[in-house]
Amino acid sequence: MSLARRLIGFNLLTACLLGVGGWYVGWFAAHGIVGPSLDYFGDVDFNELSIVMGYLCGVLGFLIGLGFLNYPISRLRGYPPSLREKETGGIGRYFGLCTDHKVVGVQYLVGIGLFFFIGGLNAMLIRTELLRPNHQVWPAGTYLTLVGIHGTMMMGMMTSGILGPFGNYLVPILIGARRMAFPRIEALTFWLLMAAGAILETTIFFGGFPTGWTGYQPLGTQANPGMECYYLFFALVGISMTLLGLNMIATVVTMRAPGLTWTRLPIFVWGVLSTAVLMVLAAPVLIATLSMAVLDRTAQTNFFVPAQGGSAYLYQNLFWFFGHPEVYILALPGFAIVLEILPVFARKPLWGYRLAVGGLLGVTLLSFFVWQHHLFVSGINGDLRPFYMLSTELISIPTGLTFICGMMTLWRGRIRYSVPMLFCLAWFFNFLIGGLTGVFLSDTPSDTTTHGSFFSMAHFHYTIMGGLVFTFFAGIYYWVPKMTGLQLDERLGKIHFWTMFVFFNSTFFPLFVAGFLGQPRRAVTYAQGLHFLNVWVSISAFLLGASMLLFLYNFVKSLVFDRVCAPADPWGSKSIEWQLPSPVPVHNFDRIPVFSGDPYGYGEGGPTPVPAGAPAGME
């Protein structure tokens, strides 16, 4: 009886039911608008409008079911304002709308982790197909859908891969606040992302989509209805990103504790801030672009249809105006985590703090001026190419600042090789290769060969997987003991690191060679001569996948079965989050702390690292 009562109300179950119900409401409503005839708009073989409306109403129903409308409606009815929602419950608060930034952080970690593994599974299926040069394991359309879902899932979901879990969890704590600036919007960003992920997966019911993660036009206009799922996924991710970014900026700018000046801000918060700026400026362009593309498909507009006065270049430019900042949205939080973790394990202050901040902001600024290097051979105006070559190469200067700050932080330190540190050190190796191979792609003459080949694919896997995913794991091994109060197995962690590092490199380094030898991206066939390389890569990729399973095993074993309590400050860090009990109590601080310096005072003696107004935190 009590179970039945718990199931009724605004929760995940209601949300899913309303989501499915909403889908059908939208579907039939659109049929009402368009009329029963599928030929209403001329030569259209499927009622695209119904699918789009179905998904939009489905998302709306899902959010209503979670209870996102309750607060606005109660405010309209005259109830007093309140900030908090379900912040005291037990395990149940993780399965619904909760405004505690720590709960949202954990939700993000698990939710994004889930979709990350689905995306990784797609990669395994892609590599299965490429085991043989000219033999179809999957039908051609299925292969393209796998490539599309893998790319879109990773690029879409992992944009929030660090800002979602660690940004939401840590930023309020690091700046001495009790919550984010907009707690309900914070919860909304997470649930939008989950709805989006589910939508992308349902593309398989509509025949998948053939365009990869870039969704180039006019291929996207031709494609079968599964394309709608791509547009809606990415548009929802864009909305989620914009809101997340705005929330982060508002929080960091307005809610810093007394004494926390801009030069005392942990470098991780600077990284989050610059990423948030990128999100707020780039993601709306994506939403607009995809809306136009959806209109092209549903309302027969011609933004991107060349035959009727539209322009495929318009799409490419708009997409990459978002798409290039997007890859820095993926990379910058990684820089920040590396610079945040290095001082702890090198027992030295962060070297060149201002230089590091300058580097992050420099990348932020420059990343908006490089997007046309994705169009070097597309037939853009030839005069533009030298400029974009220069601007693209200039971005290696601020990126290099991150390197020198990290390297000089290690210099003469007392380096300990704990698991988080190993992942951070691997970042230097991976991002060095990823960055330097980027030079071949930014240089227009050599880009002629490398463009659209496996070379560029290997390049961005080195920067994104080597840059983001490695630091994502660094963050997990470093901060999960704080988030859960439980230790992760150090030995398994080290095995996970070494297998991942070795097989990551053995997967992606040969792909530079394959690209140099002329293997194009996303093609289901390749030359016979490249067979050995591809078999090597596929086997390495499977082993890389196995090392991820090892991580999963470690994660579940340590957190569910072993449950060894972690000490409050296992790494000896001076940062404020480690001065709080683990897991952090609901209200973070009993009294708001007062900061008197940055968290990197290793070897400087001085006052106790615990800020004044100590966060005893026991409630």
Added chain:
Amino acid sequence: MAAPASDNSSHGRRVIVAWIALSVVATPLVAFVLGPHLPPGNGSSQATEQVLANTWITSLITPVVCLLLVFFVYSLTQFRHRGGALVDGPPLRSDSRVQIWWISLTSLVVLFLAGFGTFELLQNGSGGGQGPDPIAIPKGQKIPVQVIAQQWQFTYRYPTYGGVETPQLVLPADSYVELHVTSLDAIHSFWAYELGVKADANPGVDNVAYVKTKGPRTFHVRCAELCGLWHGYMFNNGRVVPMSQFTAWIKAQRKEFEPVAKYLPKYADVYYPDPQRRAG
């Protein structure tokens, strides 16, 4: 035990000496041993230029790799923490000399690369598609060839030879070819790997690329932009043949093509696609 705190400069000196020694050995090796083997080979003047670009870039990044290699091997072994208790390192917060050196060196490398790339690019476009109004136009006689991409094949049209269309690209040796790349439906990319040519085929756009062939050889043509269902099968071979052989070949093609020609649309720089056609 880590080195005593006072010998900062000797640590630095060791790293710099090792770096210079390694770079002096490695860079010429990369430039002169690896360099000539870098892609895409010597199939055309453009390809040779790209090999040169690749060689320069690889040689320039070799010292960077050496520096990081030496630095990390040295630091991670020398500054490793041994023993149980946590000991803090020296609180070095910044060093303006290091900053200035680092920024100057990276800027120099970057500006050199951009300058070199621009110089090469403006010679003749380096084989890349330059759009309808090319700015890097090589001098002299050029043979125009139109590349018409469609889902999922390439057709080649020789406008100066009576508009002959063939499914296989045959080019005369030692001559400049002006490729006009366009598409009938989605975006494709014409990639002749050995010739060092890549140009996107956009519907309704005439994308021009130049290539100067060298001696007779075969080359591969692949589509390098995802264009739908059978993208992976959009490839074939092309040939570069001596001029006399080319003349004979095109004559035979014209004769064979004669009966078909009158049914085809007139030559156009660009073609417009049917927007509603479904595929993939």
